[in-house]
Amino acid sequence: MLSSILRGAAAGAAGATALNAVTYVDMAVRGRPASSTPEQTVEKIAHLVGVDIAGDEQQKQARESGIGALLGLLTGTAVGAAYGAAHGAGWRPGTVTGGVAATGAALVAANGPMTVLRITDPRRWSFAEWASDVVPHVAYGFVTAATFAATARKRRR
Numbered sequence: 660m661l662s663s664i665l666r667g668a669a670a671g672a673a674g675a676t677a678l679n680a681v682t683y684v685d686m687a688v689r690g691r692p693a694s695s696t697p698e699q700t701v702e703k704i705a706h707l708v709g710v711d712i713a714g715d716e717q718q719k720q721a722r723e724s725g726i727g728a729l730l731g732l733l734t735g736t737a738v739g740a741a742y743g744a745a746h747g748a749g750w751r752p753g754t755v756t757g758g759v760a761a762t763g764a765a766l767v768a769a770n771g772p773m774t775v776l777r778i779t780d781p782r783r784w785s786f787a788e789w790a791s792d793v794v795p796h797v798a799y800g801f802v803t804a805a806t807f808a809a810t811a812r813k814r815r816r
Contacts, residue, residue, distance in 0.1 A: 663747030664740050666810045667803075671739015674761065674803030675732050681795040691791070697727025699778045731769070738764045739803050746807065754804045762793075762800025769796070 686693060701723045705712050712719045712726075742761055752760060770792070773779045784792070 660744070660747040663743040665743065666807055667743020667746065668736050668740040670803045670806035670810065671736045671742065671761075672732070673806040674739060674765070674799040674801075675735025677802035678735065678765075678795040678799040679731075681798040682791075685791060685794070694791075696773050696778050697731060698723040700773050700776060701726045701730070703776050703778060734768050735765065735799060735803075738768050739807070742803060742807060752804070754801070754808050757804035757807070758797075758801035760800070761803040762797050765799045765803075766793070766796050 685691065698720070702712070712722050714722060738761065741764065742757070770779065770781060774781060781789075781792075
């Protein structure tokens with residue numbers, strides 16, 4: 660089981676790298692700015708738990724941005740670890756089914772907290788906003804599933 664979880668975490672980290680790459684390509688091609696929702700999430704969680712983020716306004720903003728990015732990587736790695744745990748518990752999807760499942764799990768894990776905190780409301784997103792969110796998560800899901808499958812040990816008969 661531990662081996663599956665570790666393989667899943669590594670696959671999730673690879674998926675998070677793919678998600679970031681697709682997001683940055685989208686930003687470069689369309690000339691759109693980065694989303695501010697990760698920073699808003701950090702700021703709101705810090706406020707809710709009574710923690711002040713130190714520094715002047717520029718330092719605070721930089722710290723929130725860095726923490727937001729790290730939380731994204733942590734989320735991707737954790738979803739991958741859960742994918743590996745499910746595999747270790749007997750779930751054996753193909754790459755397509757696994758990719759769809761990992762995509763869905765990552766979308767919920769990323770957007771759920773921001774929705775609960777009322778930072779965003781996916782019901783009000785435009786098509787372009789949905790595309791900007793879904794396409795990178797699809798890259799995440801399929802890279803995670805494919806990386807996990809590629810790390811499977813071949814058993815000798």
